[in-house]
Amino acid sequence: MTKQLYLKPRSAAEAAALLAEHRRAVIIGGGAYVRLGSRRIDVAVDLYDAGLDYVRRTPNGLELGAMATFRMLETAPELQDYADGILVRCVERIVGVQVRNITTVGGTLFGRYGFSNLITALLALDAEVALHHAGRMPLGDFLATKPDSCDLLTAVFLPDQVWRASWQDMTRTVNDYAVLNVAAARCGDQARVVVGARPGRGVRCPEAEAALLAGDADGAAEVAASTLEFGNDVRAGGDYRRELCRTLVARATAEVLA
Amino acid sequence: MTIVFTLNDREVTWEIEPTETLLQALRRNGLVGAKEGCDTASCGVCTVLLDNKPVPSCAVPAARVDGHTVTTVEGVQDQARRIGEAMAAEGADQCGYCTPGLVMSLVAMEKELDQPDDEQIRSYLAGNMCRCSGYTSQMRAVRKYLGGGR
Amino acid sequence: MNEVGKSLPKIDGVGLALGRPAYTDDLAPRPALVVRALRSPHAFARLKSIDTAAAEAIDGVACVLTWRDVPRVAVTRAGQGHPEPSPRDRFILDEYVRHVGDEVAVVAADSEAAAVAALAALVVDYEVLEPVLDFEQAEDHATVLHSEPEIHENFPIGFEPTRNIASAYAMHVGDVDKVVQDAEVVLRRTYYTQAQQHVALEPMVCATWLDLHGRLNVLTSTQTPWHVRRIMARALEMPVGEIRVNKPRIGGGFGGKQMIHGELLCGLVTRRTGKAARMVYSRREVFAATNTRHPMRMDITLAADRGGHLRAIDMQALSDTGAYGEHALTVFMVAGAKTLPLYNKVEAVRFGGKTVYTNRVPGGAFRGYGAIQGNYALESALAELAHELDLDPVELRRMNMIAEGETSPIFAIMGEGTEGVAMTIDSCKLPACIDRGMELIGWGEKYPRREAGPEKVRGVGMALAMQGSGIPGIDMAAATLKLNDFGSFNLLIGATDLGTGSDTILAQIAAETLSVSTDLIKVYSSDTDRTPFDTGAYASSTTYVSGHAVRTAAQKMRAALLTEGAAMLGCAEKDAVFDGAEVRGPDGAISLEDLSTRLLYSQNQKQLCTTGSHLCEKSPPPYLAAFAEVEVDLGTGKVDLIDFVAVVDCGQAINPNLARVQVEGGLAQGIGMALTEEVRYGKRGTLLTGDMMTYRIPARQDIPRLTVELAASHEPSGPFGAKSVGEIGIDTPPAAIANAVFNAVGVRVRDLPLTAEKVLMALREGRAK
Structure with a gap:
């Protein structure tokens, strides 16, 4: 057995250097979904001390550090009213305070989890991500790429926009992961309708966005249900998800229009 | 590897495996108040405080706490006793396996929330699952504990 | 009464909160x-070969065991009376694996890392076989799960392994077919109940070592120490006297620890290596390799007149016991035995069916133990009948339910695995429970439904339940009281406190009988070497059966104290009284403290030690009236529980708080079964719900309100008037909630759980009435 290494860089730059040095290194973000014993990790790079755990206002909007936890999103004063608080709504019921204290923005986005509420909400708010090497890009573009384990996600940026927004999700028990989640947002002539946990990852539905712009909540619901793909998993069947999509998109868009 | 951290207000130096979880390291060192329950951070019985925030110790790498502060039920015995008494007075303690984890969440909640209502209490404690009590008696006990603490 | 009827704090509560x-x-x-099992990835397979050489060569590996290395003795892992009513259809390890998670081999190593490496180094060649995954297709399936020559039933239970039948049962009273033919109204329905997992937060854990004398010591999280010892002795081919089993505190059981789990493997490792061994199940192993509630199909026929008088009930069931027949027959029988007597006015009643093998996680004991399955079917069918007859469902129950002073022929016909015992119901406060429950839920204003905002409707539903109090003729418990100097007592009991507080309750019974304060009673329990026998904590038996034994021991101690006190006072025994503080005679008194100290050190020296022993002779049912209020979201199908009211007749509660929380905890588990919990499998029999992220038990916001009250009641045959309370809470939520959902939105879901998905899809398909 080779000696295992556990490294704790003090900055993003140091972390990036370690990743460059150790080709097989694995980044430890939250840790909630990484069971150290369950797969062989030779070099772990834990970002806990890298100074990325922040939520802050910038001249151009808001910035969430990659190590900002769900609990930080939930309690950050900057996020209580931003986009009608949907970044708070989308995380506040997930499992429990304990898990939300270790689940991070970066870990969630890097994991590209289908069940993720945060991805759905961020997509609806035109979030961008910053990668140490690849630079800044829209979240949607980042999600479409294959994970590059040598790069480091450092932050998420939210534009300085006044979104009217709504968060809707359905869970089996109150603190379960979503059976389906929906975020809708509108700002001027911009509209966003995102549906996730289908069980595939959150995606925008341009036809529903057009309906939302036209002020037609029921139309948005119909078109989202009929155009998006839904599948089966242990939480629910695809047919049910389609019906749920109809209901939740209708409720989300109606709330945005109200 | 060696880690140095503050455990229950005392600085300790531990030899750990890089792959160990905080829960494993705690129990191996005789602090058995935090229990193993689900292995997936879903049940709350392994809750401890890391830098004063409740975390599932089964999902925290032991190596992470190097240079940080960990509080376990062994470090909050006075509060644990008062919470334990409040629970026992309601018959809410039952098998007791989830109680130390609940104690840790309550200790954190008291610091974070001012005069929480029932809804806020339920929400804060949601990650502490209990299979014995049906939660109702726990809520009675928590309200009495909080009321008595003021 | 000073000690009984008081909500004393549980004696171990604070110590557990402190994390000791x-x-x-x-x-x-x-x-x-560290003992770890290699578990089958296949639902059904033969182990063609297992190459252990590489695993054995790993540094720190102490032993590797396969089916070739273990005694070939058929056992059951069901912790039940002797001989067990479950088929002996299992070996410590076998050449076949019969469900995903079944044990292939076991390794023991100095460290977790070495054990994990050894598991990975085992090379297994599987001959994958066609599994039986649908229990409705299991009987006479081309695949036969069990063809081992050594397996057998201990007495006739209908065991036909070549047909995949673990057990079969049939009974009837009167001519059901004839009554059905003549009846004005006949209702036929089929209901399905799912596999549910106990999810005690402490997993299965055991440790074994050899003591100074070479005896095998077993420390284990079990509900049945004596059954564990007996079955271990058989499986390991060693004398019972060479094994000691001790249960320390236990982190929840619910029936899940009424089976043998790691004890056989761990014990064998210690026997082979001479070293201490420890086996801790991961949560994944708990889900994949312990037990679930038996899923059932229940075909119910009700015959009645137009006025709502029930004339006949026919309940035919099919039960899925998974890969092994643990508790197969007895759970099956309880589905009828602890539901049908509720409606004893019928002219005819029939119950029967089979329990079949499938390549799934084995069924096993689980709080409710068949009664919850039967209750869901029967109480749903009664609601459907009331609806057809346009009767208030409460009135239908009142017309037909059992009453104090009455009996049911079923009590004598059906026991658990054997014939039952005739009994008259001496305590049944159902009428009061129903009246109070209706008041608490507000039945008059809320039945059947109310609008509750846009796309939200609320409805109420109800159900009744009965359970038992121990197994008559089988459950037996003993207790010993030992007097210490300075006036304290040791209470040594075989009874097994699995978190219910029974150690506390039994101490209260001893204290009440002795007129002393409960804190003078020092309890030590559940150790096969050091405490008297007890069949174990199951079948709602501890308060009623073990409590009796404690009371008898305490009565004898009281008599002994009087004898010795009178002797010291120099008076006749008949002239002496004991009030808990002192023995008083006509001319003086001696304190308990003084008496007990003199008896050991200075005068008439002797040890006072008394033992009480009790065999359960009847099983008086506790009763419960349940009322659920739900809110259904018409757009998502989500069912939110608004309130669940349960008023229970458990006789005199020894400790009202602990009795109430037993009911509340049972309700919560039943609510989980009603709404979200379900063990699910993939196409090839893999477990889809193998962790607590996929298998969801209710969190505290899912159960915002439980309203539980205890009715005033007294059971003449119970200790201080007590009946049982451990199981009855779980029985009603599935039916009461299903009935409430129907009343709210007209959707009748007949297969559990009542997920939002099923409710919404039924609404969308226009299945609403």
């Missing part, structure tokens, strides 16, 4: 070998 070492893994000896 108390549970098996806290106390297990260190160092100990």
Whole structure:
């Protein structure tokens, strides 16, 4: 057995250097979904001390550090009213305070989890991500790429926009992961309708966005249900998800229009 | 590897495996108040405080706490006793396996929330699952504990 | 009464809150070998070969065991009376694996890492066989799960392994077919109940070591120490007297620890290596390799007149016992035996069916033990009948339910695995429970439904339940009281406190009988070497059966104290009285403290030690009236529980708080079964719900309100008037909630759980009436 290494860089730059040095290194973000014993990790790079755990206002909007936890999103004063608080709504019921204290923005986005509420909400708010090497890009573009384990996600940026927004999700028990989640947002002539946990990852539905712009909540619901793909998993069947999509998109868009 | 951290207000130096979880390291060192329950951070019985925030110790790498502060039920015995008494007075303690984890969440909640209502209490404690009590008696006990603490 | 009827705090509560070492893994000896099992990835397979050489060569590996290395003795892992009513259809390890998670081999190593490496180094050649995954297709399936020549039933239970039948049962009273033919109204329905997992938060944990004398010591999280010892002795081919089993504090059981789990493997490792060993199940192993509630199909026929008088009930069931027949027959029988007597006015009643093998996680004991399955079917069918007859469902129950002073022929016909015992119901406060429950839920204003905002409707539903109090003729318990100097007592009991507080309750019974304060009673329990026998904590037996034994021991101690006190006072025994503080005679008194100290040190020296023993002779049912209020979201199908009211007749509650929380906890588990919990499998029999992220038990916001009250009641045959309370809470939520959902939105879901998905899809398909 080779000696295992556990490294704790003090900055993003140091972390990036370690990743460059150790080709097989694995980044430890939250840790909630990484069971150290369950797969062989030779070099772990834990970002806990890298100074990325922040939520802050910038001249151009808001910035969430990659190590900002769900609990930080939930309690950050900057996020209580931003986009009608949907970044708070989308995380506040997930499992429990304990898990939300270790689940991070970066870990969630890097994991590209289908069940993720945060991805759905961020997509609806035109979030961008910053990668140490690849630079800044829209979240949607980042999600479409294959994970590059040598790069480091450092932050998420939210534009300085006044979104009217709504968060809707359905869970089996109150603190379960979503059976389906929906975020809708509108700002001027911009509209966003995102549906996730289908069980595939959150995606925008341009036809529903057009309906939302036209002020037609029921139309948005119909078109989202009929155009998006839904599948089966242990939480629910695809047919049910389609019906749920109809209901939740209708409720989300109606709330945005109200 | 060696880690140095503050455990229950005392600085300790531990030899750990890089792959160990905080829960494993705690129990191996005789602090058995935090229990193993689900292995997936879903049940709350392994809750401890890391830098004063409740975390599932089964999902925290032991190596992470190097240079940080960990509080376990062994470090909050006075509060644990008062919470334990409040629970026992309601018959809410039952098998007791989830109680130390609940104690840790309550200790954190008291610091974070001012005069929480029932809804806020339920929400804060949601990650502490209990299979014995049906939660109702726990809520009675928590309200009495909080009321008595003021 | 001073001690009984008081809500004293549980004696171990504060120590557990402080996090003191108390549970098996806290106390297990260190160092100990880490025992881990290799588990089957296939639902059904033959082990063509297992190459252990590489695993054995790993540094720190102490032993590797396969089916070739273990005694070939057929056992059941069901912790039940002797001989067990479950088929002996299992070996410590076998050449076949019969469900995903079944044990292929076991390794023991100095460290977790070495054990994990050894598991990975085992090379297994599987001959994958066609599994039986649908229990409705299991009987006479081309695949036969069990063809081992050694397996057998201990007495006739209908065991036909060549047909995949673990057990079969049939009974009838009167001519059901004839009554059905003549009846004005006949209702036929089929209901399905799912596999549910116990999810005690402490997993299965055990540790074994050899003591100074070479005897095998077993520390284990079990509900049945004596059954564990007996079955271990058989499986390991060693005398019972060479094994000691001790249960420390236990982190929940619910029936899940009424089976043998790691004890056989761990014990064998210690026997082979001479070293201490420890086996801790991961949560994944708990889901994949312990037990679930038996899923059932229930075909119900009700015959009645137009006025709502029930004339006949026919309940035919099919039960899925998974890969092994643990509790197969007895759970099946309870589905009828602890539901049908509720409606004893019928002219005819029939119950029967089979329990079949499938390649799934084995069924096993689980709180409710068949009664919850039967209750869901029967209480749903009664609601459907009331609806057809346009009757208030409460009135239908009142017309037909059992009453104090009455009986049912079923009590004599059906026991657990055998014939039952005739009994008259001496305590049944159902009428009061129903009246109070209706008041608490507001039935008059809320039945059947109310609008509750846009796309939200609320409805109420109800159900009744009965359970038992121990197994008559089988459950037996003993207790010993030992007097210490300075006036305290040791209470040594075989009874097994699995978190219910029974140690406390039994101390209260001893204290009440002795007129002393409960804190003078020092309890030590559940140790096969050091406490008297007890069949174990199951079948709602501890308060009623073990409590009786404690009371008898305490009565004898009281008599002994009088004898010795009178002797010291120099008076006749008949002239002496004991009030808990002192023995008083006509001319003086001696304090308990003084008496007990003199008896050991200075005068008439002797040890006072008394033992009480009790065999359960009847099983008086506790009763419960349940009322659920739900809110259904018409757009998502989500069912939110608004309130669940349960008023229970459990006789005199020894400790009202602990009795109430037993009911509340049972309700919560039943609510989980009603709404979200379900063990699910993939196409090839893999477990889809193998962790607590996929298998969801209710969190505290899912159960915002439970309203539980205890009705005033007294059971003449119970200790201080007590009946049982451990199981009855779980029985009603599935039916009461299903009935409430129907009343709210007209959707009748007949297969559990009542997920939002099923409700919404039924609404969308226009299945609403």
